[in-house]
Amino acid sequence: MNEPLTNNLKHLILALEAQGVEHFVISPGSRNTPLVLLLAEHHVKFTMAVDERSAAFLGLGIAKNTNQPVALVATSGTATANYLPAIAEAKSYHVPLIVLTTDRPQELQAIGAPQTIGQFNMYGNEVKEAINLEVQDQHADVTEYIDYKVQQLTHLSQTAPFGAVQINLPLRKPLVPELGLAWPSVSHQDFGKLIVKLDTPSLDKLVQQLQNKKIMIAVGPTDLALSSVAFENLADKLHAPIIADVLSNLRNTHHTIVGMDALLAAAAVNDEMLPDVVLRFGGTPVSAKLFPWLKEHNIPVIQIGMNYIGQDHTRSVSASYAVDENQLVKQLLDTDGNGNVNYWQQIWHPIQAKLSNFSDNALTSLSLADELANLPTDNQLFLANSMTVRDFDQYFNPKHSLKILGNRGANGIDGTISTATGMAINQKPTWLVIGDLAFYHDMNGLMLASQTHANLTIIVTNNDGGGIFSFLPQADKPYFEEMFGTPQHLAIDKVAALYDAEYVKLTSVAELHKIVMTPFSGLRILEITDTRDHNVTIHNQRLNEIKKSMTHEN
Numbered sequence: 001m002n003e004p005l006t007n008n009l010k011h012l013i014l015a016l017e018a019q020g021v022e023h024f025v026i027s028p029g030s031r032n033t034p035l036v037l038l039l040a041e042h043h044v045k046f047t048m049a050v051d052e053r054s055a056a057f058l059g060l061g062i063a064k065n066t067n068q069p070v071a072l073v074a075t076s077g078t079a080t081a082n083y084l085p086a087i088a089e090a091k092s093y094h095v096p097l098i099v100l101t102t103d104r105p106q107e108l109q110a111i112g113a114p115q116t117i118g119q120f121n122m123y124g125n126e127v128k129e130a131i132n133l134e135v136q137d138q139h140a141d142v143t144e145y146i147d148y149k150v151q152q153l154t155h156l157s158q159t160a161p162f163g164a165v166q167i168n169l170p171l172r173k174p175l176v177p178e179l180g181l182a183w184p185s186v187s188h189q190d191f192g193k194l195i196v197k198l199d200t201p202s203l204d205k206l207v208q209q210l211q212n213k214k215i216m217i218a219v220g221p222t223d224l225a226l227s228s229v230a231f232e233n234l235a236d237k238l239h240a241p242i243i244a245d246v247l248s249n250l251r252n253t254h255h256t257i258v259g260m261d262a263l264l265a266a267a268a269v270n271d272e273m274l275p276d277v278v279l280r281f282g283g284t285p286v287s288a289k290l291f292p293w294l295k296e297h298n299i300p301v302i303q304i305g306m307n308y309i310g311q312d313h314t315r316s317v318s319a320s321y322a323v324d325e326n327q328l329v330k331q332l333l334d335t336d337g338n339g340n341v342n343y344w345q346q347i348w349h350p351i352q353a354k355l356s357n358f359s360d361n362a363l364t365s366l367s368l369a370d371e372l373a374n375l376p377t378d379n380q381l382f383l384a385n386s387m388t389v390r391d392f393d394q395y396f397n398p399k400h401s402l403k404i405l406g407n408r409g410a411n412g413i414d415g416t417i418s419t420a421t422g423m424a425i426n427q428k429p430t431w432l433v434i435g436d437l438a439f440y441h442d443m444n445g446l447m448l449a450s451q452t453h454a455n456l457t458i459i460v461t462n463n464d465g466g467g468i469f470s471f472l473p474q475a476d477k478p479y480f481e482e483m484f485g486t487p488q489h490l491a492i493d494k495v496a497a498l499y500d501a502e503y504v505k506l507t508s509v510a511e512l513h514k515i516v517m518t519p520f521s522g523l524r525i526l527e528i529t530d531t532r533d534h535n536v537t538i539h540n541q542r543l544n545e546i547k548k549s550m551t552h553e554n
Contacts, residue, residue: 004138006177014186019154025059029075032102034177054444056086057415061422069096077115090164092409094223094307096157097164105172130166151189160306196323207337214343215240216275220282221247221408238339241348245285246393258397259355261287266543268550286393369395382420384434413438417445424454436462446499457524463532470532496525
């Protein structure tokens with residue numbers, strides 16, 4: 001009989017649900033049999049994913065899009081090791097994941113038992129906490145401990161800084177639970193919600209630092225839902241430009257500047273554009289030039305947000321406030337603080353107008369960013385790393401409010417399609433822009449996209465290799481092509497056929513525009529081909545146009 005195992009695993013499942021876990025991503029195996037069968041009996045919302053690496057990124061995408069914790073369920077052995085890349089991204093980007101790894105019992109550890117590796121705390125510092133949880137002991141204290149500890153860990157995953165936790169479950173045979181028995185009840189543990197505001201003296205001090213100053217608001221990628229209305233009102237009040245990262249989801253405000261990195265890359269900045277002080281929100285921006293520019297000129301940077309304190313590799317931050325971002329914006333709106341009225345109206349607003357005038361008639365990675373700005377507001381956009389997210393950060397100016405995500409925590413190219421599929425699992429029209437190497441790196445994600453019937457359009461910018469390396473110093477060195485260019489010569493149309501995806505090779509901006517404006521459901525792969533040399537050329541041309549525009553009147 002397996003009543004203790006059955007009862008305790010039911011308590012574990014109910015404890016997860018009590019703290020907001022609604023979706024489980026399960027990979028098949030033997031050792032996780034009792035947990036999987038009970039999840040099925042309980043009719044939880046789940047997705048089966050046979051590749052654990054792909055499964056973890058799928059869960060990551062769901063959690064990023066919903067701001068709710070997602071549970072991953074793996075069998076024992078190397079299956080669990082495949083979770084690590086997504087867990088690393090979850091730590092860096094502050095995404096709550098509950099990692100349930102089933103394991104061999106202690107008597108089978110480190111003595112040659114098959115499918116057995118050191119699973120406890122195998123993710124090291126990438127998780128906030130890891131525990132071994134014994135679920136085959138029938139003592140009442142064990143069950144009470146499961147109720148409390150599982151809820152406490154799930155809550156911890158949602159406490160700043162958000163991240164992953166591991167619950168390792170050593171299981172001894174027999175593994176089949178008792179099905180059909182009544183389910184217990186588990187009481188919700190209230191751990192409280194931390195809502196942090198500045199106290200009055202600290203708020204007064206901050207307002208004094210801002211009063212009548214040239215203020216810049218810089219918002220990096222963020223794991224939180226920031227209020228675009230509140231930030232727009234704050235920018236209006238302070239007469240401040242908003243340097244909004246493409247993953248900040250604040251690109252649709254009136255005060256947003258799109259193309260700051262391009263301005264700096266084009267050397268099209270001058271001293272009057274410098275602020276007196278910067279309010280910094282969110283994580284490390286895609287732009288690699290903004291904060292070094294500010295640091296070079298000794299501009300004070302005030303960092304705001306509970307998840308990001310201490311996350312400043314440029315070491316440019318002069319003060320930090322570990323408070324809720326939206327709460328602080330509300331507090332500042334209620335003060336009589338003000339900025340320099342001329343900074344926005346006379347300096348940055350004309351620059352914003354000039355930056356919105358660039359477009360390409362030819363179909364390139366840059367015109368792709370221009371055209372996808374027309375996506376309807378109910379669409380979603382996921383941006384792959386490397387050149388894609390950089391191009392969109394510099395040139396993407398959406399005409400409507402859009403949900404935009406990317407894996408800009410650890411910045412890997414692995415798991416991109418799977419994460420985008422996690423975003424698309426809500427069945428909203430979702431677009432993924434990705435390079436050919438990142439596309440090939442996660443083709444198993446296409447299996448998930450097909451399996452989940454996601455409404456996912458994937459645009460592959462195919463320059464047959466690692467396009468970003470052509471912008472780096474090694475581009476003119478020996479062995480570049482074999483060591484960095486790494487062409488794969490794979491046929492994307494054949495990949496599309498393997499997964500029953502609609503395939504279109506795009507040849508013009510007009511063709512892309514028609515596709516963007518026409519509703520579509522299902523899995524679709526669009527390909528844009530180019531060469532890496534031409535890609536460098538068009539980027540340099542755009543930067544030259546920007547520099548010329550900023551130094552001469554139109």
